[in-house]
Amino acid sequence: MQLVKAGLCAFGMSGKVFHAPFLKEHPGFFISAVVERSKEESKEKYPEATIYRSVEEMLQSADIELVVINTPVQTHYEYAKKALEAGKNIIVEKPFTVNVEEAEELVKLAEEKGLFLSVYQNRRFDRDFLQVKKILEEGKLGSIKEAEIRFDRFRTTPSGKQHKENPDQIGSGSLHDLGAHLVDQAVLCFGYPEKLFADVFSMKGTAFANDYFEILLFYKNDVRVRLKSSVFSKEAHNAYIIHGDKGSFLQERTDNQENELVAGAIPVYGNEWMQGLKQPDGILNFLNENSETERILTSSEAGNYMDYYQQIYEHIVFGYPLPSPGREVIQNMKIIDASLKSTKEEKVIYL
Known part of the structure; x- marks a missing residue:
């Protein structure tokens, strides 16, 4: 099975509850990196993941192809743009962004880069x-x-x-x-x-x-x-x-x-x-x-929220439809x- 290396931009409730457990249990994903600015809580359950102190450091150094933007919504645009510019496919937690203009710019950038952008509408x-x-x-x-x-x-x-x-x-x-x-x-x-x-x-x-x-x-x-x-x-x-x-x-x-x-x-x-x-x-x-x-x-x-990550995996490996693509969520x-x-x-x- 093809392995997809992923990185989490934060390890708060969203990371601990909605993303890390599913990435861990899905055999097609590997949690390679986690951003924790001061703590090291992820070590207990995800010791294989390298801890980075900033999103920028993770994007520069980590061996990952998928980035989960699970930080506060006010930072989604900034981190999503940096991840796309670094050549990474991204999952953005809902709400997508704080306004339509940010959402449209990110979708356009992803399309220009030939990358995918999915919004986590679990x-x-x-x-x-x-x-x-x-x-x-x-x-x-x-x-x-x-x-x-x-x-x-x-x-x-x-x-x-x-x-x-x-x-x-x-x-x-x-x-x-x-x-x-x-x-x-x-x-x-x-x-x-x-x-x-x-x-x-x-x-x-x-x-x-x-x-x-x-x-x-x-x-x-x-x-x-x-x-x-x-x-x-x-x-x-x-x-x-x-x-x-x-x-x-x-x-x-x-x-x-x-x-x-x-x-x-x-x-x-x-x-x-x-x-x-x-x-x-x-x-x-x-x-x-x-x-x-x-x-x-x-x-x-x-x-089953695992179905979301299964669809993400099938999109990456088989080219199946992407769940909740950014262009679709612009309407929201x-x-x-x-x-x-x-x-x-x-x-x-x-x-």
Whole structure:
């Protein structure tokens, strides 16, 4: 099996939870380098990786062909550009960049260099979202008329992470953080909207970056898609609500990969490392071919973030399609930028 040598630009939560475990367990990857500015925490689990004290040092000295840009979003543009200029293929953590202009410049540079740029949209591989895609593909709901996608939390106190909560730093806040997932899923399921109206602000007060957003996407075929997130949601909502002219589907957010990884679980290559649910997490209510109502409790199959890295590997080795390519994710950045503009100007923004 061809071995792909990779380097991580940081070893914080993103590196420890979402990237290193999968690169380690996938037989086609080798973690050759890790950037830790002062600590050496990666040595315990990844002793084979050389520790570098800066991204620049790693790019100059490490024997790697793939670089994971998993630093705070405010640095994505800078480090991604340096990695591309050094001739490296790159994976950029979501959110891609802080604005559209940065994203477009990076994609153009990657294309000029003949390198690939993928954005780590891992929640495309959540069990709940995969179930939504399955239901939509089955067509039992008929023509979709309305949908809502939510990602709520109950985090009423500050986290202390300045790059996520400082209102003076562009790219901070829930819109870029959780919104990057919701916008991505909406575009995948329903396409690129014609226009939008958004309400983005901080429930914790103006001293903090936005922690609430509601985005209404308008489509030419009169479909409405609402994206919403709040950090003051003690009771869980259905994460996905979809209504069509033949039925409705409600899906809970039940994917547990992040929690398992944070707790120290090791992903497994070659099969589903998470188990399927034993209890229902969705409701499908529709009119069948005989115009009779069927109401079914559904259970989503296990998701697997390893599938993302498997697709990256297959792209490198076999030339298969690249998962979440940068040019595709530029659309998401346009929606995020337009949502901020809509909030500021208090009006509908045409895309």
